[in-house]
Amino acid sequence: EIVMTQSPATLSVSPGERASLSCRASQDVSSNLAWYQQKPGQAPRLLIYGASTRATGVPPRFSGSGSGTEFTLTISSLQSEDFAVYYCQQYDHWPTFGQGTKLEIK
Amino acid sequence: QVQLVESGGGLVQPGRSLRLSCAASGFTFSDYVMYWVRQAPGKGLEWVAIISYDGSNTYSADAVRGRFTISRDNSENTLFLQMNSLRTEDTAVYYCARVPASSYYFDHWGQGTLVTVSS
Numbered sequence: 001e002i003v004m005t006q007s008p009a010t011l012s013v014s015p016g017e018r019a020s021l022s023c024r025a026s027q028d029v030s031s032n033l034a035w036y037q038q039k040p041g042q043a044p045r046l047l048i049y050g051a052s053t054r055a056t057g058v059p060p061r062f063s064g065s066g067s068g069t070e071f072t073l074t075i076s077s078l079q080s081e082d083f084a085v086y087y088c089q090q091y092d093h094w095p096t097f098g099q100g101t102k103l104e105i106k
Numbered sequence: 107q108v109q110l111v112e113s114g115g116g117l118v119q120p121g122r123s124l125r126l127s128c129a130a131s132g133f134t135f136s137d138y139v140m141y142w143v144r145q146a147p148g149k150g151l152e153w154v155a156i157i158s159y160d161g162s163n164t165y166s167a168d169a170v171r172g173r174f175t176i177s178r179d180n181s182e183n184t185l186f187l188q189m190n191s192l193r194t195e196d197t198a199v200y201y202c203a204r205v206p207a208s209s210y211y212f213d214h215w216g217q218g219t220l221v222t223v224s225s
Contacts, residue, residue, distance in 0.1 A: 032209075032210075032211075034212070036212075042217075043201055043215035043217055043218055044151065044212070044215055046212060046213050046214075049209070049211045049213075055213065087150065087151060089151070089211060089212075091209065091211050094153070094167075095141075095153050095212075097151040097152070100150055
């Protein structure tokens with residue numbers, strides 16, 4: 001099983017600032033990496049797939065980068081609606097998720 | 107628009123069974139591989155089972171293999187999860203999720219249904 005490790009567990013950022021979330025895979029997953037946003041009481045929402053392709057309707061302030069084992073989700077200017085939990089998921093083999101990064105208001 | 111609506115969750119005693127359903131609409135259901143994914147309270151996401159377009163191929167995660175069975179009825183646009191021999195550790199919100207062609211990320215999710223296993 002490929003283990004996905006996200007850091008930090010919690011990130012405190014002020015609205016309007018930039019946030020960078022990290023995800024590391026225990027082995028090479030190429031660009032088979034997706035990012036999801038989850039708000040309390042809601043299902044996850046796909047943000048990024050293929051490590052860097054935004055899903056339909058996702059604002060351009062969300063961007064993904066990386067390949068192999070190291071990946072980053074960047075939110076360029078945080079809006080109030082962006083404070084949520086973010087998960088990465090690899091799909092190079094049977095899908096596995098990171099444990100999540102909670103993005104909270106500073 | 108794509109809609110996935112789960113139902114069938116509830117409170118059940120350990121060792122008992124439950125059947126979840128997921129009604130799909132807004133897309134050609136029979137063209138898509140489907141998954142069940144679960145999330146224990148306050149925890150992360152874990153895939154449970156996968157089924158091919160026509161239901162001929164299925165696979166379950168180690169934690170549920172031999173107890174849970176995924177199936178689908180393409181004539182009714184519905185996905186199922188039969189859960190037998192339930193354990194307290196199966197307590198979770200269960201989501202059905204669609205994967206796009208030739209890939210295995212989840213592009214659409216249902217709202218989830220809560221299964222609580224407790225005596």
